[in-house]
Amino acid sequence: MEQRPNFLIILADDLGFSDLGCFGSEIHTPNIDQLAADGIRLLNHHTAAACSPTRAMIMTGTDNHLAGVGCMIEFKQNESGMKRWSGKAGHEGYMSQDVACIAEILSDQGYFTAMAGKWHLGMRPTHGPSARGFKRSFCVLPGCCNHFGWEPVLENGMAANPAGGRVLHCVDGKRFHIEPNKTEDPEGFYSSDTYTTALIDYLQGRSDEDKQKPFFGYLAFSAPHWPLQAPKTVRDLYKDTYLEGPEALRQRRLAKLIELGIIAPDVVPHHVVSPMVPEWDTFMPEEKFKSSRAMSAYAAMVHQMDVNVGRIIEFLNKSGDYENTFIILMSDNGAEGAAVEARPHMGDKIKAAIERYYDNSPENIGAWNSYTWLGPFWAQASTAPSRLMKMFPSEGGILVPAIVRAPKITPPLVPGGFSRALTTCMDLAPTILDMIGVTLPLNGEGSKVLFRGREVTPMRGKSWKGYLEQSGHADPEAGEQYAVHRSDEAIGWELHARAALRRGRWKIVHLEKTWGGVGQGDYGWELFDIISDPGETKDLSGEEPGQLKELLALWDRYVVECGIIWGEDAFAPGLSQEEASWLHDSQFEQQRTWMMTPAGESPCID
Template sequence: MRWMTKLMLALMVAVCSHAAMAADERPNFLIIVADDLGYSDLGSFGGEISTPNIDSLARDGVRLSNFHTAPTCSPTRAMMLSGADSHVAGLGNMGELLQPFQQGKPGYEGYLNERMVTVGQVLQDAGYNTYTTGKWHLGRTEETSPKARGFDRSFILVQGGASHFDDQHAIIAKDPKAIYREDGKQVEVPKGFFSSEFYTDRLIDYIDADKDSNKPFMAVLSYTAPHWPLHAPDDWLDKYKGRYAAGYEPIRQARLERQKQLGIVAADTTPNTPMAKGLPGWNQLSEEQRQREARNMEIYAAMVSNMDYHIGRLLQYLEKTGKLDNTFIVFISDNGADGNSPLDLPGNKEWLASDFDNSLKNLGHKGSYADYGAQWAQVSSTPYPLFKGFTNEGGIRAPAIISAKMLKKAHLQGTLNNDVVHVMDLMPTLLDLAGVPALGETFHGRPVQTISGKSMRPLLEGQAMAERQIGWELFGRKALRKGDWKITLVNPPYGTSNWQLYNLKSDPAESRDLAQAEPAKMKEMLVAWDQYAKENNVLDGKFEVKYGFQTCLYEYCFK
C-alpha cells in the first residue's frame, strides 16, 4: 500500500504542476523596433505613408507622443534591454566610433557589458520563452550574442546595418560583409532573403515551435527597415511613384496639419528646420537632383509600408493562434530619422562608387546603396529640429505605441499620452507586468548594475508618470531634461558649444533659447547636468573619429 500512496502523491503533484502551467496567464510581451523611423512617418503620427497595421495598434492602444530614446541605435538598444543608461551599459558611444579618450574606459566597451542583466535573462529565469530576431548591434561575438544574454532562440544581424537582400553587404567599407548569427552560431542568409520578411518569418517559427509549452513569451522583433541602404522588393518599389515629386515643403506642411488634427502637436506649432539654413530647398535643386531625391523618398516610404505589412502578418498569426489578446505589444523607433550620409563613414565614398550601382533606375534594387538625406530626414522629424545623432528632439523623440488589453480596462484605447517616458522604462515595465521582482544589486550571486528606468504602469492605468530628470550625451552633444525644462549643447557646425535652455511645454520644437532670460533656471539645470554626468561616467574629450559632423546635399554643405 505504501507504493500506492507514493504513486498517488506523485500523480497529484504532476496534475497540480500541469494545472499551474496551464493557468499561467501572465502576458506575452512583443517589442517591435523600427530602425531610423522618423517621428512623423506613421499614419497615426501624421504621415502619408500607409501603415494600417501599426495604426491599428494605435487605435486599440495608446500613442506615446513624448517617448525618448538615445540619439542613435546601439545606445538605445542597450538601454531598452538593460533599463540602464547607455554610458553605464557599455554603449557610451557606438562601438564603431569609439574615440581614443573613450577606449578601455568602463561604460565604453562598445558592446552590452557584463555588468548588465537583460530583460531576456530575468524573464527567462521567470519561466518565459524568450526570442529575438533582426538587428542586434550589441556585440559581435558568440559570447556577446543574444544566446548569452537571455534569449532562447535568436536570428540576428550583428552589425548596425546591412543590405536588405541576400548579397550580405554591410554598410561600412572596412567591415564590408554582414554577419548573421542564429542561436549564437554564425550563419549565411538564404537565397531570396529580404530582411523584414525573413525576420518576421523566423520569429513566427520560434513562437510556433513552442506553442504547446504553456509558457508565456517575450519577443523582440528588431527590423532593419528603414535604415539605409534603401531597398524594397521589386513589387513594392513603385508603390509611391510620383508621390514625392512636389518636394520637401508640401509634405512637411501636410504632415504638420495632420499632426494638429490628431492632437499630437498644438494648433500653433511651427516646425523647427535648422537644415533649411544651409541646405538647398527643392527649387534650388536641378531636375536630375529632384528626381533622385523623390525616388529616394519613394523607396523609403515603400520600406516602411513593407515593414508594416509584415507586422500585420505577425499580428494575424498571433490572432489565429489565440495569443494576440494576451500579448502586450510595444512599437517604437530606435531614434529619430537619419539625415547622416553613409559617405561620411571611413572609406565609404570610394567603396560606394566602385561596388554599387546607384543609377536612378537601379535605386532600391539589390546592388544599390542609397540614403534619403538630411532634408527628407528633417521632414520625417516634423515638427522637431534635426535628426539621428543629435540630442535635440528630432534625434531623441521617437514614435511609440503600446497596445494591450489592460488599456481597455482603463478606457485608454485610442488615446494619446504626452507624459515623458524613455526607452529605459521598457524593462522595468515588463518585469512589473510579469509580476517579477525588480532587479536588485545582484543576479545569480554576482554584482550587477541596477535599473534606472521607471515602470510605466501608472500611465497604463490612467495615472500620470512622476516628474523626472533624464540626461543624454553622444558625439559630444549633450542634453538634460528636468520636468518641462531642457538644456542642450550642440557642437559646431550645428551649434556653438554653448548651453541653450528651452521650456518644452511652451516651446516643444526648441526654437526659443531662454538661457539669458532665465539665468537661475539655467544654473539649476547645469548643476543637474553635472550630477548626471558624474553618476553615469560621461566622458569629455577630443573627437578624432568623426561621423555626423558634416551634412552635405550634393554640392551644398551645412556650415
C-alpha cells in the same frame, strides 16, 4: 492564478516621428494603424539619439553609459574615437556584464525568449543574444547591411564595402549563410520578411513544454535604416509620391499632425538645418529626381515593415495569444538624415565603393544592388516640428513614434487614444518586470544588486503599469505629462559629446555651432521651455539664468552617476588592453573573423 502576459517588442530602425499613418504619414501602414486603434499612441516617448544606445537601454532598463554603450562601436574605430573612449568603462560599445538583460531575467522567470532582427550590441559570441538570455535567435550582428543579403565584398576579393556593415547573420550564436536575393524573389531573403518569418517560426515551433510558458518576443527590424532597399512592387507604389520635394512633404506632415490633434496648431516648427549639403533649391533636376526616388524607397521599406507587423499580429490572433500580449512598437531614434557621403571617416570610401559595385541610376534606386540614404531634408520632414534628427539629443533625434497595446488599459486612457505622459525607452524593462511582479534588479538607486552571481546596475527607468491601469501616478499634482516620471526628475542624454537634460518643462541642449548650437567655444548650452516650445526654437538661457544654473548642476550629477566621458576628461588616456581587455573591442576585426567562420559554427575571438 492569473495568467502571466506575453511580451512583444517591435522595434523599427531610424523611423521618423510622422512616418506612420496613425502619426500623420501618407505611407500606407494599415496594420500598425490598427495596432494603434487597439492601443495607445505615446506622443512623448523618448530614446537615445542613435540605435545601439537605445537598444541597450531597452534591453537593460538603464542608461546606455551604464550598460556599456556610452559610445557606438563604429565611432571608436577612428583616431579621435580611440583617444576619447578606448579603455574606458561604460564605453565598450557593446552591452556589458554590468547590467542584466531583460531576456536573462525573463528566462529565469520561466518565459520562452526569442528574437529576430538587428542586434547591434556586440559582435563576440559572448555578447550575442544567445549569451544574453534568448533561447532562440536569428540576428544580424552589425548596425546595418544589405536588405536583400547581397555582399559584394565576398565576390570581390574581400575589398571594402560602403560602411563596414557586413551581411553577417547568426542563428543561436552560430554563423548563418544568407543566399543573396539578386532577383528580389518574394520567397528569397528580404530583411523585414525574413526576420518576421523567423520569429513566427520560433513561436510556432515551440516544444509542448515551452508552449506552456508565456513568451517574450523581440522583433528588431533593420528597416528603414540605409541602404534604402525594398521590393520593386512596393517601391513602384510610391515612385511619384515625393516629386514635389521634402519641404512640400514637411508641410503636409505638419498639417496632418495638427489635424490628428497630435500637435497644437500654434506650434512653431524648427527650421531645417543642413550644413553638410547644399540647399535643396540648388539641386539640379536630375539630382532632385534621384533624391525623390530615395524617399520612395524609404516609404516602401516602411510599407513592407507594416506588412510584416500584420503577419505577426495575425499569428498572435490565430494562436489565441493576442489578447494576453503586451505589445510595444516604436522607433529606436529619430529619422536618419546624415549626409553619409560627407562623413570624413567613410565618405570617400562610400563613393568609391558605390561607383565600383552599385547601380544608383534613378530607376534602380531601392533595388538589391543600389546603395542610397535619405539625407537631412527628407529626415527633417519626418521629424518636424522637432529640431534636427538622429544623432542629436534635440527632440528630432530622441522623440519617436510609439504604440502600446496592453491587456489592461484603464480610462481615461482608451484604445485608439493618445498619451502625453513623458516616457523613455528605459521604462520598458521595469514595466515588463512590474507587470509580472518581479523586482530584481529594480531595488536600489546607484547601488549594485546581485544577479546570476554577478553585481549589476539597477534599472533607472520607471514602470508604466500604474499609469496604464490608473492605479498609480508619479506626480498627481503635475498632470498627465508626469504620470510616469515626476516633474522634478532629471533625465539626461549624451552621445559623442552632444548632450541634453530635461527636468519638467525645462530642457538644456549642448550642440556644436555647426548644427545650431551656441556658446563661447565650439559648443554651448541652450535652454528651452519644451512644453510651450517643442520645436526648440527660442533659447531662454539668457532670460532664465536661474533655471540654466539648476539644470547644469543636475547635468554634473548625471555625468558622475552614469560615468560619462565629458569636459577635460574626454581625451584622458584609458586603461590599456593589458590592464583591462574587456574594455576594448574592434568591430571590424571581429567582422572579419565571423566572415571566415563556416556556417553552423561560432568564431573564436580572443
